[in-house]
Amino acid sequence: MDTIKELGNISTLPITRFTANGAYLNLSNGTEVLLPKGYLLGDEKEGEEVAVFVYTDSEDRLVAITDRPVALVDEFAVMEVKEVTKFGAFMDWGLPKDLFVPMSEMGKPMKEGEQHLVMICVDFKTNRLIGVSKYQDFMLTDTTIFEEGQEVDGLVFESTDLGYKVLINQHYEGLLYENETFKDIAVGDNIKAYIKKRRDDGKLDLQLTPIGRQKYEEGAEKILNLLKVKRFLPLHDKSSPEEIKKTLGMSKKHFKQSIGQLYKSRKIEIKTDGIALVD
Template sequence: MEIIKELGRITVLPISRFTAHGAYLTLSEGQEVLLPQGYLNGEEKEGDEKEVFIYTDSEDRLVAVTNRPVALLDEFAVMPVKQVAAIGAFMDWGLPKDLFVPVSEMGKPMKEGESYLVMVCVDYRTNRLIGVSKYQDFVLADTEGFEEGQEVEALIFERTDLGFKALINQHYEGLIYGNETFTGVSTGDHVKAFVKKRREDGKLDLQLTPIGRQKYEEGAEKILDALKDNQFLPLHDKSSPEEIKSILGMSKKHFKQSIGQLYKARKIVIKEDGISLVD
């Protein structure tokens, strides 16, 4: 059975004809695919082009839709489970028909309401799009190209005892340690992160703030912004880490380094009960 090359992708296709059910679009190999009536605005005409996503409906017929799923073919996304059955799980990926993850393609048993990292793949036996949560089969182990301090795009996909697992640039696995996470992050968040260390197993340790001196400058700017709003912050050397995290969202070590930098620059006054801007 031949795989339609537009399957699972966003593509622009011309309208070939209309029926009571919608408009038929012409695929690159000459086949037609239906764009249901609900996706038309009533102003289209033959020859017009529509940007659509191609997948299969509940009866395994090719269908086009104008809304975009959270992931295309060969892409990862974090998706919530809508329903679990004996044969697999049905994921919400933003389309009318849920994405099916067979039991054989689950990295671990799934639970309704929980979210998991899933890649969109083609089941070549049926020509259907399916989800695969065995992400380890797809992530790349060769991370030699990454350098300490490098900025990356990260998708938070699982919380563990150590912190948060993250997918880096859609291809690599990393970890953000929980005791270094001072701003709220949740599973499914896309964040800007920085490479802290490349481990022997090829995985990458990440942090959410820039590495080195730039980190302190960012912390100093954050403290200055808070002081401009409040004129005074009741934080000092003896403040608890919890107080500092609650008010500024940073660690006590980061706070002390940042106020040291501001003090040397004569931007702040350090008092016994807190800090304030220099008049």
């Protein structure tokens, strides 16, 4: 059976007819797919186009719905494990029917309640959508498209002893080191990061703050904006790194260089017990 090109994607399809069960939509191959009655507003008409997600129901029949999953076919998302069986795991991907990850497609054993990075794929043997957590199979190692200092969008997908693994551009693996992360990070977070280093193994070292001078300019702006509200911050040279991290989300070194900029521009006064805004 040929794969339906709409399977796993958001498609805009025309309504061909109505039945007691809902509306039938026309697929690109000339066949129809049911949009169940519960997804209709009630004022639709034949010929009207509807944006739907097409997948298979619990009986492996094609069905269209107006809900959107957390990811489409050939995309990654972090998903929570709903149930584990001897055949595989069922993941919450935001739809009524959970996404199945076969045991053979698991990168490592899963437990209920855990979060894992999963790619949505078409199982060409059954023409169903499945999840694959062997993410390394999809990673690219030629990172020459990136430059050191470049800003990137990332998805935090795993916490390790070293720090946090981050998915970049759906196909590159990056790492945020725990000892360089000065704000709360959780698996599933979408973040902005900066390329710190391109490694020989094809992975990317990342950091949360801009490289070089821009980093301290942004830090200074953050401190200044907070001072405009509070007028005084009880942070100084003797403050602990933990206290600075909790208050400002930055390292002590970053804090000292940022307040140095503010002091030179005469925007703050440095006191023995903290920093104050200069009127």
